[in-house]
Amino acid sequence: MEETISLKEMFQTVKKRFWLIILISITLATLTAILTFFVLTPVYESKTQILVNQARSDQQLYNAAEVQTNIQLINTYNVIIKSPAILDKVKSELNLDRTVEELNDQVTVTSAKDSQVVEISVQDPSPHVATQIANKTAEVFQSQISKIMKVDNVSILSKAEVKADVSPVKPQPLLNIAIAIVVGLIVGVGLAFLLEYLDNTIKTEQDIETILELPVIGAITNIKEVPKATNTAARAPLNTRAPQRGETYGS
Known part of the structure; x- marks a missing residue:
C-alpha cells in the first residue's frame, strides 16, 4: 500500500509538535551560547604584507617579464614561508613555547591572483603574540630568501599592528547562535516527522x-x-x- 502525505498533514504534524521543535532550538542555542562565551578561547588575528619585487633604480625600465617571474615565484614563496627553515628561526627568536608544527597551523599565507603582494596572517589567543609572530615571520623570510633562492626581491609592505578596538575573529557568538537555531529547527522538524511516522495508533x-x-x-x-x-x-x-x-x- 503506497502512503502519501499532503501539505496539510505536514503542517498539522509540525503544529502538533511545535513545542518540541522550539524546545530543541532553544536548547541548542543556549548550549552554543554557553560554549561560545564561557568555554571557547577567543582567537585574534594579525596580518602583515610583503611585496615580491626586484629593487630597481630610476634608470631601469619596467620589465613585464620580470614582473611575471615574480608572480610565478610567489607560489614557491608561500611554501617557503611556512617551512621549518623560516618558522624554526621565528620560534627561536621569539622564545615561543610551541612546536614548529603548531606554529605552522597558526600561520596562513595567501596572495591574490596575478598580484605581487603576499599576506601573512597569524591567529593566536593573544593579539600581541599574533602581531609579533606575523612581523617576525616576514622579517625572517626577507632575510633568509636571499640565501635560499639567491634573489633579493622581497620587501615588507606593511607591518602588523595591535589596534585599540581589536576583536577576536573566532568564535563568533551571533553567527554560532544563529547556526544553532537553524540546526535546532531542522533537527526538531525531522524528529517531529519521525515520531509521527513511528506513531501507529488509531486516533480518528x-x-x-x-x-x-x-x-x-x-x-x-x-x-x-x-x-x-x-x-x-x-x-x-x-x-x-x-x-x-x-x-x-x-x-
Missing part, C-alpha cells in the same frame, strides 16, 4: 479509512459517567412540629 475515523481502506458507517462517542444522586435528596423532611392537644406522635 480518517485513520481507520486510511489503514483499512473501508468507509466508516458509524462511531461511538465517549459517554461521561452520570454522578449518582445523593440519598438526602430522596428522603422526606422529618416532622419536628410539636404535637397539639388531642394529637399523638405518628397520627
Whole structure:
C-alpha cells in the first residue's frame, strides 16, 4: 500500500509538535551560547604584507617579464614561508613555547591572483603574540630568501599592528547562535516527522479509512459517567412540629 502525505498533514504534524521543535532550538542555542562565551578561547588575528619585487633604480625600465617571474615565484614563496627553515628561526627568536608544527597551523599565507603582494596572517589567543609572530615571520623570510633562492626581491609592505578596538575573529557568538537555531529547527522538524511516522495508533475515523481502506458507517462517542444522586435528596423532611392537644406522635 503506497502512503502519501499532503501539505496539510505536514503542517498539522509540525503544529502538533511545535513545542518540541522550539524546545530543541532553544536548547541548542543556549548550549552554543554557553560554549561560545564561557568555554571557547577567543582567537585574534594579525596580518602583515610583503611585496615580491626586484629593487630597481630610476634608470631601469619596467620589465613585464620580470614582473611575471615574480608572480610565478610567489607560489614557491608561500611554501617557503611556512617551512621549518623560516618558522624554526621565528620560534627561536621569539622564545615561543610551541612546536614548529603548531606554529605552522597558526600561520596562513595567501596572495591574490596575478598580484605581487603576499599576506601573512597569524591567529593566536593573544593579539600581541599574533602581531609579533606575523612581523617576525616576514622579517625572517626577507632575510633568509636571499640565501635560499639567491634573489633579493622581497620587501615588507606593511607591518602588523595591535589596534585599540581589536576583536577576536573566532568564535563568533551571533553567527554560532544563529547556526544553532537553524540546526535546532531542522533537527526538531525531522524528529517531529519521525515520531509521527513511528506513531501507529488509531486516533480518528480518517485513520481507520486510511489503514483499512473501508468507509466508516458509524462511531461511538465517549459517554461521561452520570454522578449518582445523593440519598438526602430522596428522603422526606422529618416532622419536628410539636404535637397539639388531642394529637399523638405518628397520627
